[in-house]
């Protein structure tokens with residue numbers, strides 16, 4: 455059998471293959487990190503005025519507050535290895551504060567194991583665990599992130615339709631919903647059972663951590679020393695023939711310029727990606743036309759005096775008329791880092807999507823009544839408000855979306871010179887974003903003959 459000896463060709467700096475990464479969120483920065491390590495000459499183009507995307511930390515008097523992603527889970531393999539490589543390991547702080555759910559006027563600590571749920575009857579707990587077993591046993595030891603396609607057989611069923619009759623209304627409302635809000639930032643209706651199974655695999659096998667330095671320390675550290683162009687909106691991928699990309703067109707203010715390269719990694723949410731290229735195949739177009747992100751605002755309020763509650767999060771009872779999905783007390787996530795007297799209000803689902811374009815006062819006004827019910831008189835104590843609007847908040851894995859995302863992921867591989875990253879092609883969340891960036895870098899490195 456002939457043996458092939460591969461010779462490593464040493465390149466000078468100017469000879470290094472050039473890769474452009476579009477999007478300075480975690481997916482793009484992870485791709486840039488691994489491409490640079492493999493020996494590429496990398497430039498990152500970010501439309502916003504800072505890196506991080508949906509990872510953001512704001513400085514406030516007396517500390518900081520994370521306004522986008524909050525938690526890293528113990529099964530985030532890629533994120534945790536980046537954290538250790540970047541020397542941030544010492545900043546990981548476990549979440550120890552409870553999560554409170556409100557059910558018919560009573561407050562309970564949320565269950566973090568599937569049996570110990572005091573507010574459900576023994577029969578309800580049995581039914582829930584039976585269903586959980588049915589869903590998860592075939593996926594025993596599934597790595598929830600890297601192996602999410604193993605849930606594809608559950609992709610066509612809608613969660614409410616599938617689970618409500620099987621577990622009962624109370625379990626759905628007071629256990630499934632809080633779990634979906636906590637682990638997937640999604641109201642449970644309209645998502646696929648596959649997404650639920652992934653979230654539950656995570657819930658049963660994970661510990662939760664925040665970063666004591668603020669979560670943006672991760673994306674800031676990744677961006678450190680890289681060529682990052684801020685305020686650089688990519689408006690078009692440059693084609694050369696039907697399925698080949700040779701660069702990008704960038705708009706900076708009124709100026710437009712074309713930048714050519716050996717490879718382009720697109721790491722932007724799918725709705726931002728769709729209009730940039732005319733050469734999508736039917737499968738790719740079908741995915742891009744149907745896949746959506748849920749938009750929502752988050753209002754961060756500063757109070758004149760802190761509320762006295764040990765919870766990190768409070769999940770109110772929508773059956774009792776609450777409109778707020780949940781609120782959080784950042785100081786109970788990271789005591790001594792986030793100052794007391796702040797509250798963050800998450801308005802998800804149709805209400806969040808409906809009011810995202812309203813002004814700050816209107817958005818906070820919509821949940822003031824709920825706040826009063828949770829912490830009486832608190833809304834009179836608010837002296838500062840900040841609203842963050844996430845137009846591409848969370849990828850929405852509706853029934854069928856996992857399958858279409860996977861087809862898209864496979865299909866775009868046949869476009870020469872292009873790789874796609876982003877949380878939407880790896881099942882969502884920080885780990886999905888980082889994993890997608892790492893995989894995109896690996897594919898590009900292979901194409902360009904770089905070390906991997």
Ligand SMILES: Cc1cc2nc3c(=O)[nH]c(=O)nc-3n(C[C@H](O)[C@H](O)[C@H](O)COP(=O)(O)OP(=O)(O)OC[C@H]3O[C@@H](n4cnc5c(N)ncnc54)[C@H](O)[C@@H]3O)c2cc1C
Pocket residue numbers: 476477478479480481482499500501502505506507508509521522523524525526639686687688689721722723726752844846847848875876877878882883884885887
């Ligand atoms: C409020 C909130 C809380 C969250 N909490 C958690 C959590 O606790 N744990 C967890 O694991 N995940 C959480 N997430 C999800 C997590 O933040 C995302 O999955 C992840 O950050 C997505 O990274 P990304 O790089 O794929 O996308 P993004 O972060 O959206 O990055 C995409 C970047 O591309 C840029 N861009 C877009 N279009 C263009 C263009 N044409 N040209 C140039 N640049 C462009 C954008 O400005 C953006 O910076 C949360 C998300 C939100 C919104």
